[in-house]
Amino acid sequence: MAQPTTLPRICIALGFSDVDKLLEHARRELDAGESFFEFRLDYLASPELGVEAIRTFLAAHPDCTILATCRRHQNQGRYNGSIEEQVAILAAAIEAGARAVDLEIESAENVAARLELLRGKAKLIVSYHNFEATPATETILRRMQKVSADAYKVVTTARKPSDNMRVLGLSKSHPRVPIIVLAMGEAGFATRVLSTAWGGLYTYAAPMAAEGTASGQVSAKQLRHLYRVEKFTKAAKIYGVIADPVRHSISPNVHNRAFQARRMDAVYLPFLVHPPQLKDFFELADKLPISGFSVTIPHKQKILRYLEIVDPLARRIGAVNTVWKKAGKWRGTNTDAEAVTGPLSKCIRLAKSTVLVVGNGGAARSAAFALIESGTKVSIVGRNPDRVRALAKACGAEPLLKEQAEARMFDALVHATPMGMSPHVDECYFDGTIPAELVFDMVYNPLQTLLAKRSAAQGRTFIPGIQMFLNQAAQQFEIWTGETAPRPVMEKAAMEALAVS
Numbered sequence: 001m002a003q004p005t006t007l008p009r010i011c012i013a014l015g016f017s018d019v020d021k022l023l024e025h026a027r028r029e030l031d032a033g034e035s036f037f038e039f040r041l042d043y044l045a046s047p048e049l050g051v052e053a054i055r056t057f058l059a060a061h062p063d064c065t066i067l068a069t070c071r072r073h074q075n076q077g078r079y080n081g082s083i084e085e086q087v088a089i090l091a092a093a094i095e096a097g098a099r100a101v102d103l104e105i106e107s108a109e110n111v112a113a114r115l116e117l118l119r120g121k122a123k124l125i126v127s128y129h130n131f132e133a134t135p136a137t138e139t140i141l142r143r144m145q146k147v148s149a150d151a152y153k154v155v156t157t158a159r160k161p162s163d164n165m166r167v168l169g170l171s172k173s174h175p176r177v178p179i180i181v182l183a184m185g186e187a188g189f190a191t192r193v194l195s196t197a198w199g200g201l202y203t204y205a206a207p208m209a210a211e212g213t214a215s216g217q218v219s220a221k222q223l224r225h226l227y228r229v230e231k232f233t234k235a236a237k238i239y240g241v242i243a244d245p246v247r248h249s250i251s252p253n254v255h256n257r258a259f260q261a262r263r264m265d266a267v268y269l270p271f272l273v274h275p276p277q278l279k280d281f282f283e284l285a286d287k288l289p290i291s292g293f294s295v296t297i298p299h300k301q302k303i304l305r306y307l308e309i310v311d312p313l314a315r316r317i318g319a320v321n322t323v324w325k326k327a328g329k330w331r332g333t334n335t336d337a338e339a340v341t342g343p344l345s346k347c348i349r350l351a352k353s354t355v356l357v358v359g360n361g362g363a364a365r366s367a368a369f370a371l372i373e374s375g376t377k378v379s380i381v382g383r384n385p386d387r388v389r390a391l392a393k394a395c396g397a398e399p400l401l402k403e404q405a406e407a408r409m410f411d412a413l414v415h416a417t418p419m420g421m422s423p424h425v426d427e428c429y430f431d432g433t434i435p436a437e438l439v440f441d442m443v444y445n446p447l448q449t450l451l452a453k454r455s456a457a458q459g460r461t462f463i464p465g466i467q468m469f470l471n472q473a474a475q476q477f478e479i480w481t482g483e484t485a486p487r488p489v490m491e492k493a494a495m496e497a498l499a500v501s
């Protein structure tokens with residue numbers, strides 16, 4: 001059968017010490033619609049077993065593409081043989097039907113004259129790996145191009161957000177060089193999603209329900225159906241969320257589905273940004289460029305110093321959760337505020353009501369300021385009386401001790417601490433009577449919190465945190481795109497993401 005000359009866009013890296021397991025995972029991915037697999041021969045007790053596995057697999061599935069790799073332990077692989085033996089194994093893999101082989105530059109430089117053995121019938125991919133950092137990528141590529149190959153693969157480790165740009169920039173600045181780029185680690189996640197649209201030959205995915213071979217990997221299903229790596233173009237608008245940690249965020253699920261529903265050439269990515277890396281993130285955001293992003297813990301307050309225009313309420317609150325660039329200027333607002341007052345105002349008249357805010361962090365602050373702005377009489381309670389007093393003073397609310405709050409009955413209560421949030425699902429600020437008729441819990445993971453259960457048992461009306469989440473996300477979507485947010489799609493995506501988290 002004639003083989004296509006290009007490689008598929010997504011390669012599933014399969015590194016297993018057992019041949020049966022390797023084949024089982026390859027078949028499972030095949031059943032899910034995938035066709036491009038990297039067989040890590042070095043993971044097996046003997047690489048020859050892997051060569052046989054390639055033959056067996058391709059006999060049954062001739063349309064599939066296999067990339068064979070037999071990484072030496074000097075390059076964090078598991079193969080202990082000589083470079084000559086390594087090349088001989090890759091040559092055998094090609095004889096067995098592998099359409100591409102991956103040989104690290106350290107080996108390739110030593111046997112450059114013998115590499116023609118590996119070309120012609122298959123693609124020779126010469127690869128560079130750095131498991132520590134992202135050094136100057138241009139220098140790396142120059143070194144690699146001294147060895148003739150069909151493609152060059154540059155894999156580094158992202159330590160900071162701007163490392164994504166240094167890696168992606170390689171494919172941008174060398175459009176004629178067949179290249180595969182990737183920054184490992186959670187901080188390099190963006191490279192896995194963006195690299196193919198930016199000219200990379202393919203990207204790597206982890207097998208379903210198994211340990212990947214490199215940190216920060218995603219499944220092919222997510223790359224294909226959530227991030228739509230085969231659909232968005234190089235001109236796609238890039239959005240995202242910055243957080244630390246960011247892995248738990250359901251925002252990529254919600255916003256990517258919304259872009260898909262509105263048929264937009266756009267993608268939304270999770271960016272791991274450690275507290276001292278905000279400035280570095282803006283370097284990436286300017287260069288990539290990023291059109292807008294959500295901001296969550298721990299950056300909502302510190303982000304203000306990097307913004308040129310901040311709306312007055314967000315400035316008073318001192319927290320921003322939505323950023324976008326317009327006319328060359330970074331702007332910020334706070335969609336959490338409206339996301340609290342919106343659902344509450346459907347149940348009570350804010351200007352005539354008393355509301356108890358529980359907590360004194362960023363979300364409590366947004367709620368307190370927004371409610372006071374709406375004319376509500378706000379009281380605040382929390383575990384640290386000094387911090388409660390400071391917030392109450394800043395926004396014009398009444399500070400209360402826990403026993404004072406529990407002795408009263410408010411029209412509504414807004415819970416804004418992480419109590420009850422996964423994994424602390426057995427926590428609830430109130431052990432006894434909940435001192436409000438209407439209870440708004442900001443926590444949305446799990447959907448059914450202990451506060452929700454206690455509210456139901458005490459006959460209270462309850463507003464779940466997911467409503468706030470969806471309200472603020474819908475507002476973000478509208479600010480960024482100027483289009484109406486597809487709320488039912490966003491809600492379905494959020495529910496699905498929470499069901500599996």
Ligand code: NAP
Nearest residue numbers: 359360361362363364383384416417418421442465468469
């Ligand atoms: P934050 O800035 O870290 O503030 C957390 C607040 O909770 C602080 O007042 C902290 O008190 C208090 N707290 C933490 N652990 C506590 C405990 N065990 N007992 C009593 N109080 C405790 O966080 P945030 O941004 O305000 O977020 C708070 C919650 O709201 C989180 O669960 C977050 O997921 C949720 N939230 C939901 C949405 C949504 O869309 N539904 C939006 C924003 C936030 P100290 O000051 O004494 O440390």
